[in-house]
Amino acid sequence: MANDTGGPRRAAIRDGLLTEPLDDLSKVRLQGSRCRQCGEVTLGRNSLCPNCGGSELEVVPLSDRGELWTYTVVRHKPPGDYRGPEPFRPFGLGLVELPDGLRVMSPIEGDVDSLTVGMPLTLKVAVHHTGPSGEDVVAFAFAPAR
Amino acid sequence: MSDVVILGAGIHPFGRFDTSYEEIGATAAAAALADAGVAWKDIQAAYLARMYLPATSGARILRRLGSTDIPIVDVEAACASGGVALRQAILAIRSGEADLVMVLGTEKMPRGFMDPRMIYAPWQIEMGMSLNPSYWSMRARRHMHEFGTTDLHIAKVAYKNHRNSVHNPNAMYRKEFSLEEIANSPLVCDPIRRLEICAPNDGAAAVIVASKERAAKLGGNPITIAACCHSIARFSADFRCPADSMSATANNPGPTEVTGHMAYERAGLGPDDIDCFEVQDTDAFCEVEIYEELGLCGLGEAGRLIDEGTTEIGGAKPVNMSGGLISKGEPVGASHLGQVVEIVSQLRGQSGKRQVEGAKVGLAHVLGAGGNCAVTILKR
Numbered sequence: 001m002a003n004d005t006g007g008p009r010r011a012a013i014r015d016g017l018l019t020e021p022l023d024d025l026s027k028v029r030l031q032g033s034r035c036r037q038c039g040e041v042t043l044g045r046n047s048l049c050p051n052c053g054g055s056e057l058e059v060v061p062l063s064d065r066g067e068l069w070t071y072t073v074v075r076h077k078p079p080g081d082y083r084g085p086e087p088f089r090p091f092g093l094g095l096v097e098l099p100d101g102l103r104v105m106s107p108i109e110g111d112v113d114s115l116t117v118g119m120p121l122t123l124k125v126a127v128h129h130t131g132p133s134g135e136d137v138v139a140f141a142f143a144p145a146r
Numbered sequence: 147m148s149d150v151v152i153l154g155a156g157i158h159p160f161g162r163f164d165t166s167y168e169e170i171g172a173t174a175a176a177a178a179l180a181d182a183g184v185a186w187k188d189i190q191a192a193y194l195a196r197m198y199l200p201a202t203s204g205a206r207i208l209r210r211l212g213s214t215d216i217p218i219v220d221v222e223a224a225c226a227s228g229g230v231a232l233r234q235a236i237l238a239i240r241s242g243e244a245d246l247v248m249v250l251g252t253e254k255m256p257r258g259f260m261d262p263r264m265i266y267a268p269w270q271i272e273m274g275m276s277l278n279p280s281y282w283s284m285r286a287r288r289h290m291h292e293f294g295t296t297d298l299h300i301a302k303v304a305y306k307n308h309r310n311s312v313h314n315p316n317a318m319y320r321k322e323f324s325l326e327e328i329a330n331s332p333l334v335c336d337p338i339r340r341l342e343i344c345a346p347n348d349g350a351a352a353v354i355v356a357s358k359e360r361a362a363k364l365g366g367n368p369i370t371i372a373a374c375c376h377s378i379a380r381f382s383a384d385f386r387c388p389a390d391s392m393s394a395t396a397n398n399p400g401p402t403e404v405t406g407h408m409a410y411e412r413a414g415l416g417p418d419d420i421d422c423f424e425v426q427d428t429d430a431f432c433e434v435e436i437y438e439e440l441g442l443c444g445l446g447e448a449g450r451l452i453d454e455g456t457t458e459i460g461g462a463k464p465v466n467m468s469g470g471l472i473s474k475g476e477p478v479g480a481s482h483l484g485q486v487v488e489i490v491s492q493l494r495g496q497s498g499k500r501q502v503e504g505a506k507v508g509l510a511h512v513l514g515a516g517g518n519c520a521v522t523i524l525k526r
C-alpha cells in the first residue's frame with residue numbers, strides 16, 4: 001500500500017484482512033465477509049462463502065471488542081518464518097468471540113498467567129515486522145480491555 | 147461392507163531409524179504378505195498412504211519386492227491417509243477390478259515440529275499461529291471450562307498410554323512414567339505438556355485385503371472389515387483444520403462424531419458393541435474428547451470415564467492398548483494402518499500382556515489436518 005505522504009509504506013500481513021487506509025492505525029479494524037445467502041461471517045475479504053458456496057459477500061468491518069472464548073500459551077518459538085519478538089517470549093493465543101458472529105484466532109497480549117475464558121478484550125493493530133521490500137507489515141492482536 | 151476382509155497384517159516398528167523409507171516400507175509390506183500367506187506376484191493393486199515422502203514413493207518401495215506392473219497409487223489425507231488408502235482398496239475390490247490388494251502406510255519424518263508450510267498460510271506462520279499443539283490445547287482449555295475436565299484427567303490418559311506401551315515391541319518409547327512425572331513435565335502449549343503429546347517419527351504398517359470369495363479359496367482366518375469411513379470437517383466444525391476464524395453460530399458436529407456415526411451405521415454396531423479402540427491421541431486431551439465424540443460416554447462425561455478406569459486394559463472400553471501415538475510416535479502415513487495391525491492382533495488374541503480378553507470387535511480412529519477423519523471397524 002503506497003502512502004503518498006512520504007512515510008514508510010505499509011501493508012496488511014494478509015491482503016484484505018484490515019480496513020484501509022493504514023495511515024492511522026488507531027482507526028484500523030479487522031474486516032470480515034458476510035454471506036448474503038447464509039449470513040455467516042468469515043475473517044478477511046473472501047470471494048466465496050466457505051459455508052454455502054455463495055458468491056455474494058459483503059465486506060464488513062468487524063467489532064474491535066470481544067471476549068476470550070478459549071486460549072493457550074505458546075511456550076516454544078513456533079517453527080518456520082515466525083516474525084515475533086527476538087528473543088522469543090511466550091505469548092497467549094486464543095479464539096476471540098466477536099459480536100459479529102465469529103471467533104477470530106488471535107495473539108493475546110499481556111500477562112500469559114492472567115488469561116481467563118470470558119475476559120473482555122480490545123483490538124490492537126500495529127506494525128508487526130518489516131517486509132521483504134522494506135515495507136511496514138501491519139498485523140493485529142487482542143489485549144485485555146481497560 | 148462385510149464383503150472385504152483382511153488376510154494378513156505386518157508392521158515395521160515406529161521410531162527413528164537410519165534406514166531409508168523404502169527399506170522401512172518394504173519390511174512392513176513383506177511382513178504382511180508373509181502373514182497372509184500370499185505372494186507379491188498375486189497382488190493386483192497397491193495403495194501407499196504417506197504425507198511427507200516424495201512422488202511415487204509407493205512404486206519406489208514396492209519395486210523392492212520384485213518386478214511388477216500393477217497400479218500402485220500414493221494416497222494423502224494428512225493423519226487419516228491410512229484410512230483413506232484402505233478405503234480405496236475396498237472400493238477397488240467392491241468394483242470388481244481386483245480381489246487381492248495391498249495397503250501400505252509408510253513415513254519417514256523430519257525431527258521436531260513439522261514444517262508449518264505444509265499446513266499454514268505465510269501470515270499465520272509470521273504471527274506465530276503455526277504450532278500444531280496450540281490448536282489442540284485451545285480445545286482442551288474450552289472443554290475444561292465447559293465441563294470441569296482437569297489437568298489430572300489429561301495426565302491420567304497419558305499415564306495409561308505410556309504404561310500400555312511397555313508391552314508393545316513396536317512402540318518408540320516403551321517407558322512407564324509416573325503421574326507426577328507427566329503432570330510436572332514442561333508445558334508445550336498450556337495446558338498440554340511434553341509427556342502428553344506425540345512426536346513425528348518413522349515407521350510402516352501394511353495389510354493384505356481380499357474379497358470374501360477370494361479369501362475363502364485361500365483359507366485361513368480372515369478378519370472382516372465391517373466399516374471403513376472417511377470424511378472431512380464440515381464448515382467450522384473443527385478448528386484444527388487449521389482455521390483462522392470459527393463461526394459462533396454454526397453448530398456442526400465434529401469430524402470424529404460424523405465419521406464414527408457413519409462407521410457404526412455401516413457396521414450395524416454401536417459403541418457398546420466394540421471391545422477395543424485405537425484412537426488419535428495426538429495429545430492426551432484429543433483422546434479425552436474422542437471418548438465423547440465416539441459415544442463411549444456422553445458429552446462432558448469423559449473425566450468421569452477416566453476416573454473410573456473404563457478405558458484401561460481390563461476396563462469395559464479399553465482404548466489405545468498399543469500405547470497410542472503418545473508412546474508409539476506418529477509416522478503420519480503409517481499411523482492408521484498401525485492401529486489396524488494392533489486391532490487385528492487383538493482380534494486374533496495375539497497381543498500378549500496388552501491383550502483385551504476375548505476381543506471380537508475393534509475400532510481404529512484417526513483425525514488430523516484439514517479435519518480429515520477415518521474410522522475403521524474390524525470384527526472376527
Ligand SMILES: [Zn+2]
Nearest residue numbers: 035038049052
Ligand atoms: Zn454462505
